């Protein structure tokens with residue numbers, strides 16, 4: 341049983357790990373290290389309710405400050421980890437050594453910032469509370485023309501929030517369709533129609549060549565030569581694992597910290613979770629990394645329990661699940677949407693809402709819903725979690 345645990349990364353996965361450790365009766369030393377100076381918060385409303393003004397900053401805190409005191413957690417916020425010495429079992433926290441005998445790495449991911457796009461005022465990514473404050477301020481203080489670059493979940497949500505404030509919005513996506521990383525174009529079609537119906541100009545299949553302006557940005561030039569007016573540019577072109585601080589540590593890192601099925605890294609007593617971890621998919625064994633809130637929470641918990649009792653360690657077998665809220669409609673995906681077979685349980689690509697399952701020929705491997713009720717989606721999600729036979733799922737419905 342470890343007696344001095346460090347959790348590095350104070351967000352969804354890290355806070356859940358801390359709660360699980362104390363919940364399981366761990367009463368040794370516990371330190372939570374975070375690069376962000378803010379009291380830990382949930383990032384998911386940053387592109388939704390926090391931008392529209394439907395939530396305040398206090399609503400998104402993961403735990404009140406006094407709760408960290410009650411749990412006897414040593415908070416080191418605003419202090420990035422800069423290195424890891426596996427042999428000495430020490431984390432370099434912004435220049436001071438933090439010894440550990442158990443370590444959970446939960447440093448998540450950070451926004452991709454294409455070279456040459458930043459430096460002018462009015463250009464942002466949206467990953468942290470501070471980013472959300474700046475984007476919200478720009479949206480509510482007379483920035484009429486907004487260009488959102490990247491039509492993944494976060495980009496689509498930012499476009500919706502900008503329309504909520506009555507702004508002129510263009511959503512630019514280099515791929516042929518929004519949300520293409522998550523779902524095939526047919527399943528994104530109702531989302532695109534909703535965006536357009538609410539006044540978002542959606543431009544797909546063309547990239548951004550450069551951003552123009554003086555001190556402030558004022559135009560975005562697309563690769564086909566089109567010039568878009570831009571008082572505010574929000575870039576949502578993906579994220580990469582925040583694992584640079586582990587360079588040279590000897591841990592195996594390849595698009596995320598590599599773990600086994602129990603989330604243990606290549607070093608004893610060291611676990612990795614959430615957006616920063618790459619673990620073997622329970623069905624295929626292939627290493628996967630996902631950037632979803634539920635996964636981060638569940639892995640934080642699983643790793644904490646496994647660290648406390650490695651001999652009884654259990655594999656993490658959660659089915660990846662993500663949601664996105666745009667214009668009051670919820671999009672949900674469980675498992676994978678890139679599969680051979682697609683079957684609509686309700687509605688279809690030409691409808692305002694739908695519920696679909698996906699299969700690899702043998703079992704249900706994914707469920708996607710747009711609009712509809714949570715109950716309906718949960719039923720489809722269960723088909724994925726249970727690995728229901730494809731023929732059975734389809735015939736049950738017909």
Ligand SMILES: Cc1cc2nc3c(=O)[nH]c(=O)nc-3n(C[C@H](O)[C@H](O)[C@H](O)COP(=O)(O)OP(=O)(O)OC[C@H]3O[C@@H](n4cnc5c(N)ncnc54)[C@H](O)[C@@H]3O)c2cc1C
Pocket residue numbers: 348349350351352353354373374375376383384385386387419420421422446447448449450466467468494582585613614615616630631632633634636661662663664665
């Ligand atoms: C704007 C936004 C909206 C989202 N919406 C949804 C949604 O609707 N649904 C959904 O399923 N998912 C959503 N996500 C994704 C979800 O929030 C993430 O998957 C989840 O937060 C991952 O949790 P994590 O704890 O692994 O990492 P993160 O939340 O990325 O947190 C990592 C923490 O580690 C800290 N850190 C980084 N480097 C260091 C270091 N060297 N030392 C110390 N600390 C460090 C960071 O400051 C951060 O606080 C959204 C993400 C964002 C940014």
